Amino acid sequence: MARKSQKRVLLFLAIILISFILFGSYYGYRIYHRMYAENVTLLDKEHTYIHIPTGSKYAEVINILEDTGVISSIESFKWVSSRMGYPYSVKAGRYKLKHGMNNKELVTLLRAGLQTPVRLTFTGFRTPQQLAQRISRQIEADSAEIANAFLSDKTPNLYGFNQQTFIAMFIPNTYEFFWNTNSKGFFDRMKKEYDRFWTEEKKKQANDIGLSQVKVSTLASIVEEETIKADERPRVAGVYINRLKRGIPLQADPTIKFAMGNFTLRRILTKHLTVDSPYNTYKNRGLPPGPINAPSISSIKAVLNYENHKYLYMCAKPDYSGYHAFAKTLSEHNQNAREYQRFLNRERIYR
Numbered sequence: 001m002a003r004k005s006q007k008r009v010l011l012f013l014a015i016i017l018i019s020f021i022l023f024g025s026y027y028g029y030r031i032y033h034r035m036y037a038e039n040v041t042l043l044d045k046e047h048t049y050i051h052i053p054t055g056s057k058y059a060e061v062i063n064i065l066e067d068t069g070v071i072s073s074i075e076s077f078k079w080v081s082s083r084m085g086y087p088y089s090v091k092a093g094r095y096k097l098k099h100g101m102n103n104k105e106l107v108t109l110l111r112a113g114l115q116t117p118v119r120l121t122f123t124g125f126r127t128p129q130q131l132a133q134r135i136s137r138q139i140e141a142d143s144a145e146i147a148n149a150f151l152s153d154k155t156p157n158l159y160g161f162n163q164q165t166f167i168a169m170f171i172p173n174t175y176e177f178f179w180n181t182n183s184k185g186f187f188d189r190m191k192k193e194y195d196r197f198w199t200e201e202k203k204k205q206a207n208d209i210g211l212s213q214v215k216v217s218t219l220a221s222i223v224e225e226e227t228i229k230a231d232e233r234p235r236v237a238g239v240y241i242n243r244l245k246r247g248i249p250l251q252a253d254p255t256i257k258f259a260m261g262n263f264t265l266r267r268i269l270t271k272h273l274t275v276d277s278p279y280n281t282y283k284n285r286g287l288p289p290g291p292i293n294a295p296s297i298s299s300i301k302a303v304l305n306y307e308n309h310k311y312l313y314m315c316a317k318p319d320y321s322g323y324h325a326f327a328k329t330l331s332e333h334n335q336n337a338r339e340y341q342r343f344l345n346r347e348r349i350y351r
Helices: 003-038 058-068 074-083 101-114 128-136 143-148 154-158 183-197 200-209 213-226 230-246 253-260 270-274 297-304 330-346
Strands: 049-051 092-098 118-124 173-177 313-316 325-326
Touching: 003 074, 003 101, 003 253, 049 058, 058 074, 058 118, 058 213, 074 101, 092 101, 118 128, 128 143, 128 183, 143 154, 143 183, 173 183, 213 230, 213 253, 213 297, 230 313, 253 270, 313 330, 325 330
Parallel strands: none
Antiparallel strands: 049 092, 118 173, 313 325
C-alpha cells in the first residue's frame, strides 16, 4: 500500500511538473510572440514614416499608430510598450517604420527617440512667408513664428542682423534636420550654416571687393533676379561692381519690382521708376538696405568671383535666350535697349 501511495504522489508531482512546464512554455511562447513576431505590416511598401508631435502623450501615439494602420496588433504593441516603460518615455519626432518590424524593435526605436532626419531643402525665396511655408511643410517649426520673426528686429538682432538683412542668413541648400525642430532651433542652425559658409577665404574676397558679407548677399540677390543663367552671373556681377566703384546708380530693374511688391512685371516702365522706396536703385545710389531674395550659392560666388571687365550697362537680348547684351557706353546700351523694346512690342508685352 505504501508503494502504491508513493507512486500516486510521484505521478501527481509529475503531472504538476509537466503542467508547469507546459504552462511556462505556453506563456513563454506568448511573451516571445508578442515581443518578436512581425507586427508592422506595410503591404507593398518597404518602409513608412510616422510623426509624433512635440508634447504628445502615449495615448496620442497609440492613436497615430491606429490611424496610420501600420500595426497588425495594437494590443500586443501596448503590452510590450508597458513592459518596456515606453508610456513614460514618449519622444517627439519622425520615425522610420520598416515592414516586418516586431514590437521590441518598434518600442526600442520610439523609446530611444531614434529619429530619421529630414533632408530639408529650400531654394531662393523672396518673402519671409515663402520661407515659412516651405520650412513648415518639411519640419515641425511653426510657419507663423518663422514669418513673424522677420517683422521685428528682436529675432534678427539675436543673430546680428536687422529686418532688412535677416534674409541673408538663410543660405539656400539642403540640410539634415530632425523633424521636431522648432523655429528657434531652425534659426540657430541657419546661423551656424551661415558662419560655416563664410570661410576666412570668402570673407577676404568680400573685403577685397569692399563689401561686407551682407552686402555681398544683397548684390547677389540682384544678380539672381537679373539672370537665370549661372554662366552669365559673374559678368552681371561685374557690371554692378563697376557701377558701385564709379558711384553710378545701379538702376537694377529687379529692385523696382521688389519695391513695388510685384515680381510678375515683365516690362519696367518710366512710371515704375518713381516708386518711393529705399530699394529703388534708380533714385538711390549704392546697394539697397538688404537682399531682395535669398540668393543662391551660385550667385554669391558670382559676386565674390565677378568678371573683371569694363561693361557698365546690360539689357536683355531681344529673344527668349535668357542672356543679356552688355555695353561699355550709354549710346551702345541705348541701341541695345531700343532693339529689346521693339522685341517686347512685337511680342505684345506691355507690362
